[in-house]
Amino acid sequence: MSHPPTPVPPPALDPAQLALGDMDVEAFRRHGHAVVEQVARYLESVAERPPLARLRPGSLVAALPPHPPAEPEALETILDDVDRLVVPALTHWTHPRFFAYFSSSASGPGILGEWVAAALNSNAMLWRTAPAATELEQVATGWLGELMGLPASWAGHINDTASVSTLVALAAAREAAGLRIGEEGLAGRPELPRLTVYGSTETHSSVAKAVVTLGLGRAGYRAVACDAAFRMDPAALAEAIAEDQALGRRPLAVVATVGTTSTASVDPVAEIARICADAGLWLHIDAAYGGALAVAPEHRHLLRGTEAADSLVVNPHKGLFVPLDCSVLFVRDPARLRRAFSLVPPYLRASAGDAPAAAGASSIGDLMDTGIALGRRFRALKLWMVMRYFGADGLAARIRAQVALAARVAGFVDSRPGWERMAPASMAVVCFRHHPAGCDDEERLDAHNRAILERLDAGGVVFCSSTELRGRFVLRVAVGQLRTGPADVDRLLLELERAASEDPAA
Numbered sequence: 039m040s041h042p043p044t045p046v047p048p049p050a051l052d053p054a055q056l057a058l059g060d061m062d063v064e065a066f067r068r069h070g071h072a073v074v075e076q077v078a079r080y081l082e083s084v085a086e087r088p089p090l091a092r093l094r095p096g097s098l099v100a101a102l103p104p105h106p107p108a109e110p111e112a113l114e115t116i117l118d119d120v121d122r123l124v125v126p127a128l129t130h131w132t133h134p135r136f137f138a139y140f141s142s143s144a145s146g147p148g149i150l151g152e153w154v155a156a157a158l159n160s161n162a163m164l165w166r167t168a169p170a171a172t173e174l175e176q177v178a179t180g181w182l183g184e185l186m187g188l189p190a191s192w193a194g195h196i197n198d199t200a201s202v203s204t205l206v207a208l209a210a211a212r213e214a215a216g217l218r219i220g221e222e223g224l225a226g227r228p229e230l231p232r233l234t235v236y237g238s239t240e241t242h243s244s245v246a247k248a249v250v251t252l253g254l255g256r257a258g259y260r261a262v263a264c265d266a267a268f269r270m271d272p273a274a275l276a277e278a279i280a281e282d283q284a285l286g287r288r289p290l291a292v293v294a295t296v297g298t299t300s301t302a303s304v305d306p307v308a309e310i311a312r313i314c315a316d317a318g319l320w321l322h323i324d325a326a327y328g329g330a331l332a333v334a335p336e337h338r339h340l341l342r343g344t345e346a347a348d349s350l351v352v353n354p355h356k357g358l359f360v361p362l363d364c365s366v367l368f369v370r371d372p373a374r375l376r377r378a379f380s381l382v383p384p385y386l387r388a389s390a391g392d393a394p395a396a397a398g399a400s401s402i403g404d405l406m407d408t409g410i411a412l413g414r415r416f417r418a419l420k421l422w423m424v425m426r427y428f429g430a431d432g433l434a435a436r437i438r439a440q441v442a443l444a445a446r447v448a449g450f451v452d453s454r455p456g457w458e459r460m461a462p463a464s465m466a467v468v469c470f471r472h473h474p475a476g477c478d479d480e481e482r483l484d485a486h487n488r489a490i491l492e493r494l495d496a497g498g499v500v501f502c503s504s505t506e507l508r509g510r511f512v513l514r515v516a517v518g519q520l521r522t523g524p525a526d527v528d529r530l531l532l533e534l535e536r537a538a539s540e541d542p543a544a
């Protein structure tokens with residue numbers, strides 16, 4: 039005969055356990071105010087720091103304890119270490135004299151949007167897990183598309199970076215090719231032709247990386263030639279496609295760029311679109327940088343022809359004052375993204391009547407179905423806040439100001455003896471070199487301009503980057519930091535003159 043179990047009394051709670059849990063709200067409020075103060079101090083003093091980090095690799099690692107603390111530490115001590123050790127080890131992307139790469143502006147509303155999103159910690163994997171994040175993403179990307187003049191029917195989807203947006207777009211292109219790659223994969227299928235994606239010699243490396251990640255191999259990517267202004271040559275593209283078709287390969291997609299990384303050149307999208315339509319290829323537009331320019335109505339023509347594309351990526355974290363990370367992938371037909379990415383296990387199945395029906399036919403539905411990641415940050419919030427805070431006119435005015443500042447750099451290069459422009463100035467990018475009279479040896483000119491860049495880096499006043507055009511070393515200035523003003527550009531020009539005159543190779 040079984041006896042009823044003797045009730046076991048619950049273990050007494052250790053008083054220390056009662057103190058477990060998060061930082062209490064009062065302490066949060068106090069520390070939060072201190073953090074706002076610390077960040078405000080950083081923003082108002084960043085211009086006094088060297089824009090490029092000046093420390094030896096490994097310095098921060100060496101300055102920090104090798105093991106995590108066993109005991110709690112006071113937040114004041116931690117924040118003090120951020121100020122003392124971490125901030126001096128940064129390259130300051132927020133610096134007004136950051137002219138390297140493509141800048142990323144952490145604007146005030148963007149920073150605050152990040153903070154609020156972190157606190158709300160909404161995980162936008164399903165509509166039901168994050169209705170506001172899902173729907174705000176639809177609203178914010180819809181607004182952005184409208185500001186850029188994109189077709190109203192396109193749907194936007196936020197990823198972390200353009201690299202991932204392009205990977206997602208090309209995965210959708212691969213699926214749309216009708217080769218059942220989603221079901222059967224690529225391996226062990228000798229019947230599959232070699233699939234080819236086309237870019238140009240100026241296309242960003244993220245495209246080739248996406249092609250490799252998608253299993254098409256480096257050989258599955260072809261970089262076609264550019265014209266003298268670094269724009270994809272449509273005749274070379276048509277030729278490459280015809281050549282591949284003749285060899286039994288299967289052209290899959292073309293990536294055209296609006297705002298290439300080195301020179302901000304713009305591929306002839308309308309012509310490329312016609313080639314894609316004739317050959318039945320997916321057209322993806324990499325407007326990671328250049329797309330933002332279209333927010334200023336006078337630059338909207340840069341996107342001419344993109345309405346015929348299948349997908350387009352723009353990075354608000356490059357040109358639209360939204361802090362990293364925020365990349366928007368627009369697609370003509372979100373169903374094609376879903377076909378590539380929807381894979382719903384039972385534990386994620388939504389109830390009937392959830393996302394797609396609730397959010398409307400043209401919507402993107404559950405966001406986990408349109409990309410790689412399941413868990414997703416609430417990135418739409420900062421994008422929405424930035425667009426509201428500055429307004430369309432304010433965004434356009436800021437973009438216009440940056441283009442005007444870059445024109446000042448181009449004007450200097452074109453008018454001062456000894457300086458030579460190496461590509462047409464486009465958007466807010468200028469590529470040039472110092473070319474002293476009588477010094478025509480290309481190797482020497484490369485070395486001289488390298489030395490100029492090293493002097494600028496060592497000077498700790500401005501940060502520029504470089505690129506290679508037609509095999510030659512070229513200095514590159516991109517104006518894109520929200521805090522950059524005419525005085526910063528004038529200082530850049532002064533530093534360039536100084537560095538050029540100090541290099542003995544000249």
Ligand SMILES: Cc1ncc(COP(=O)(O)O)c(C=O)c1O
Nearest residue numbers: 199200201242244298299324326
């Ligand atoms: C034209 C272009 N496309 C794509 C990228 C990659 O952007 P992300 O860093 O967001 O992946 C860049 C980066 O600068 C770029 O210039």
